[in-house]
Amino acid sequence: MPRSDAPRSDAPRSAAPRSAAMLRVDQAGEYGATRIYAGQLAVMGNRAPHAQDIAAMAAQEEAHRQRFDALMAARGVRPTALQPVWKVAGFALGAATALIGPEAAMACTAAIEEEIDRHYTQQLDELGDADPEFTALIEDFRTDEREHRATALAAGAERAPAFPLLSGAIRLGCRVAIGLSQRI
Ligand SMILES: [Fe+2]
Ligand SMILES: [Fe+2]
DSSP, rough: OOOOOOOTTHHHHHHHHHHHHHHHHHHHHHHHHHHHHHHHHHHHHSSTHHHHHHHHHHHHHHHHHHHHHHHHHHOOOOOOOTHHHHHHHHHHHHHHHHHHHHHHHHHHHHHHHHHHHHHHHHHHHHHSSSHHHHHHHHHHHHHHHHHHHHHHHHGGGGGGGGGHHHHHHHHHHHHEEEEEHHHH
16 A cells, blocks of 8 residues: 655545545444444354354444444434444344355355445545545454454355355445445
8 A cells, every 4th residue: 555755734624525435334334343243242142152252253343333433423414314224234244144054154254244344445546645644443353354354264154055156145235335425
């Protein structure tokens, strides 16, 4: 990633509208992640295999969301109007994958985190040096999301029934949600 010392006096102003849209979609994603894990834990209970892993990842998503919430409040960025949709859709996705089984729940995490890693990397490339406060958060959270993906794969995500189909469908849904949350 380019990290030059070039002057950037104009950057914050020109980057501001784009940063606002990015922040909106990122906050929506972190919120959605908390809802997915809430749905999974509601079905699995906290003594199921990997429930502790899921609870730990959920706590990190909640911390990510809170930090994006704080930055949005500081900048006066409105949340996505689709928040109520992600509330229900995230929970439903989590519950549905957990009903298939613990490996499908982990396949859901692996698929989502693959998309989120790609999404955060694209944002970091696009932002460059324009918004250091925001990019520091994205870099930090991307590290956690990569760990979540590794946790999910180690827990047998790829052994889930119809893994390629399940993973492909979830990744597509994730990309659609990202596209919508940027605009609405
Ligand atoms: Fe996260
Ligand atoms: Fe995550």
